[in-house]
Amino acid sequence: MKRRTVVTVAAFAAAACLLPIAGAQAEDKLALYNWGDYINPEILTRFTKETGIKVTLDTYASNEEMLAKIQAGATGYDIVFPSVHMHDIMAKLGLLARTDANTLPGFANVDPAFLRAKSDPKGEWCVPYAWGTVGIVWNRKLVPEGIRSWKAFFDYAAKHPKKVAMLDDMRETLGVGLIVNGKSVNSRNPADIKLAQATVLAHKPNLAAFTYEVIPLVQSGDLAAAHYFVGAMMYVLEKPDQLGYAIPAEGATSYQEDICVLKSAPNKAAALKFIQFFLRPEVSVLNTIQQKNGSVNTKALALLPPAMRDNENINPPAAVRARLQIFEDLGPDLKLYDRAWTKVKTN
Amino acid sequence: MSVAAHARWRRRALLAPAGLLLAAAFVGPLLLVASFSVLEPGLYGGVEWHWYPYNFGRVLGAPLGDVEEFDAAYATTLARSVKLALLVTLVSVAVCYPAAWWVSRLPPRRRALALFVVTLPFFANLIVRVYAWMLILRPTGVLNLVLAALGAGDAATDLMYTEAAVVIGLVYVLLPFMFLPLYASIEKLDPALLAASRDLGATPAQTFVRVALPLTLPGIVGGAAIVFIPALGNFVVPSLLGGSKVMLAGNLIEQQFLAARNWPFGAALAMLLLAFVLVVMLAAAWRRGTRGAVA
Numbered sequence: 001m002k003r004r005t006v007v008t009v010a011a012f013a014a015a016a017c018l019l020p021i022a023g024a025q026a027e028d029k030l031a032l033y034n035w036g037d038y039i040n041p042e043i044l045t046r047f048t049k050e051t052g053i054k055v056t057l058d059t060y061a062s063n064e065e066m067l068a069k070i071q072a073g074a075t076g077y078d079i080v081f082p083s084v085h086m087h088d089i090m091a092k093l094g095l096l097a098r099t100d101a102n103t104l105p106g107f108a109n110v111d112p113a114f115l116r117a118k119s120d121p122k123g124e125w126c127v128p129y130a131w132g133t134v135g136i137v138w139n140r141k142l143v144p145e146g147i148r149s150w151k152a153f154f155d156y157a158a159k160h161p162k163k164v165a166m167l168d169d170m171r172e173t174l175g176v177g178l179i180v181n182g183k184s185v186n187s188r189n190p191a192d193i194k195l196a197q198a199t200v201l202a203h204k205p206n207l208a209a210f211t212y213e214v215i216p217l218v219q220s221g222d223l224a225a226a227h228y229f230v231g232a233m234m235y236v237l238e239k240p241d242q243l244g245y246a247i248p249a250e251g252a253t254s255y256q257e258d259i260c261v262l263k264s265a266p267n268k269a270a271a272l273k274f275i276q277f278f279l280r281p282e283v284s285v286l287n288t289i290q291q292k293n294g295s296v297n298t299k300a301l302a303l304l305p306p307a308m309r310d311n312e313n314i315n316p317p318a319a320v321r322a323r324l325q326i327f328e329d330l331g332p333d334l335k336l337y338d339r340a341w342t343k344v345k346t347n
Numbered sequence: 348m349s350v351a352a353h354a355r356w357r358r359r360a361l362l363a364p365a366g367l368l369l370a371a372a373f374v375g376p377l378l379l380v381a382s383f384s385v386l387e388p389g390l391y392g393g394v395e396w397h398w399y400p401y402n403f404g405r406v407l408g409a410p411l412g413d414v415e416e417f418d419a420a421y422a423t424t425l426a427r428s429v430k431l432a433l434l435v436t437l438v439s440v441a442v443c444y445p446a447a448w449w450v451s452r453l454p455p456r457r458r459a460l461a462l463f464v465v466t467l468p469f470f471a472n473l474i475v476r477v478y479a480w481m482l483i484l485r486p487t488g489v490l491n492l493v494l495a496a497l498g499a500g501d502a503a504t505d506l507m508y509t510e511a512a513v514v515i516g517l518v519y520v521l522l523p524f525m526f527l528p529l530y531a532s533i534e535k536l537d538p539a540l541l542a543a544s545r546d547l548g549a550t551p552a553q554t555f556v557r558v559a560l561p562l563t564l565p566g567i568v569g570g571a572a573i574v575f576i577p578a579l580g581n582f583v584v585p586s587l588l589g590g591s592k593v594m595l596a597g598n599l600i601e602q603q604f605l606a607a608r609n610w611p612f613g614a615a616l617a618m619l620l621l622a623f624v625l626v627v628m629l630a631a632a633w634r635r636g637t638r639g640a641v642a
Binding site for chain 2: 093204337338347
């Protein structure tokens with residue numbers, strides 16, 4: 001999930017000391033802690049209507065922010081939505097509750113290809129939630145031919161300096177450096193990471209910025225193209241003659257979040273009810289339609305409007321999926337990326 | 348109880364709320380940051396409780412082999428932030444001094460209105476206001492539209508994502524903090540002193556440099572301090588208006604606490620920045636011989 005913005009980071013900084021105080025324990029409550037704008041509110045309304053369980057929703061802007069808050073002892077949350085590598089980290093740190101989710105009715109709707117966490121290959125702890133790609137969004141007036149590869153992206157940047165932007169994200173942007181050099185985005189080889197650093201640095205003079213706040217600038221034509229996640233499809237589908245989005249030919253990163261119950265969850269029974277509710281195709285599809293991202297629920301896919309189901313960016317064919325990589329936890333080797341990113345930012 | 352003892356106790360009781368608040372909300376967290384800065388980074392954030400001086404070693408040059416490499420980029424980043432914060436402070440003084448002077452000479456009712464206008468930006472969220480600057484500075488933004496409307500379309504500039512944009516943004520955000528202390532000290536300046544200086548044959552320039560400036564110096568120093576320090580640590584403005592292409596101290600520290608999951612190194616960077624500010628403030632206070640006035 002890629003929606004980390006400066007805005008939310010600043011809000012986090014302001015709110016960091018206001019940890020939630022555990023609410024009264026009651027059967028009829030459920031506290032979700034999710035990424036900002038990452039669930040269709042309609043789902044929460046329907047869940048409450050059907051079960052009488054009152055749902056509260058708090059949001060975070062990055063995996064690290066959520067982890068830091070849970071580690072700092074925030075209690076009162078039942079369900080979190082970590083990315084796959086964070087699911088593994090939280091499992092390692094003993095922060096998750098075993099749910100035996102794979103015994104729930106409806107679990108068979110989940111495509112087993114999305115049981116990606118190494119710590120949880122059978123879905124005994126968490127359930128896949130949603131997924132998507134990180135690609136390129138462009139302004140069709142400025143780039144009528146489109147930008148469908150990293151090569152085209154950087155060539156355009158060389159011809160039109162300061163008209164393209166990349167994400168202000170250590171692993172995503174160094175990840176592009178790794179992909180164009182044919183390396184894994186999870187490489188722990190210092191030579192690979194140095195190569196990625198050199199690639200990004202070589203293009204940096206032609207970039208306008210490293211930033212997440214690009215959609216309004218691409219819409220207005222201040223930027224011609226930007227490295228951005230599939231959430232851009234919300235805007236592309238609204239104005240298909242204005243914007244385009246593509247998964248680059250060389251490959252791209254994908255992300256996936258899982259629904260996990262915290263070990264410290266005060267309302268475990270309600271949390272399980274919610275997971276079971278979300279496994280229903282007609283519920284899951286509500287989220288996909290609103291979020292314009294990938295579905296992990298095979299039966300929900302069948303319910304999608306054809307325009308979305310057949311959209312290769314939202315629901316990529318197998319050949320495209322084969323080019324996608326997903327981030328893994330790198331443990332202590334994360335520091336190689338931190339150093340490379342500092343070099344990129346300071347040179 | 349004697350009268351003196353009674354007064355002493357009353358003073359203590361009155362100071363207690365502020366003292367407790369400072370201890371809980373400032374001294375406590377500060378000690379936490381200080382202690383984290385010399386502990387080993389935990390693998391997934393947090394700390395391991397071992398003495399670990401290499402966080403400072405990475406910046407200052409006594410690293411731990413391959414585990415914690417020295418990189419001059421850290422010191423350079425801190426130095427660049429100091430330079431930029433100084434520039435922001437200077438621009439703020441230059442903008443605010445004449446404005447504060449003018450406001451202090453307005454009739455009382457209009458003066459009150461002017462002061463209200465200065466504090467008006469506080470009514471809107473910081474992020475929203477910085478976002479507005481994105482809309483002003485971007486190539487198709489308000490600034491260039493206005494220039495074009497004035498027939499100066501050739502002067503159209505692309506300030507978005509430059510260091511200049513960061514300076515503009517920071518000056519804008521911090522302006523009221525400079526204005527208010529300046530205004531307070533300029534308002535107290537007795538016009539009779541200026542008249543006397545002129546009567547005694549001083550030129551306007553001499554009057555300003557030798558009478559007005561020294562008398563309003565406390566306002567300048569106070570304003571400079573509360574502009575310089577937040578300018579040093581701000582990460583929102585460099586990120587939104589600078590496009591993160593130039594890393595500043597605030598961004599570096601944020602990266603350590605979040606993406607790199609290295610709280611101790613982030614804490615060490617924060618402590619170094621704090622130490623620098625403290626040294627500058629103490630030096631300023633020392634020179635003026637009024638230790639308490641700056642704080």
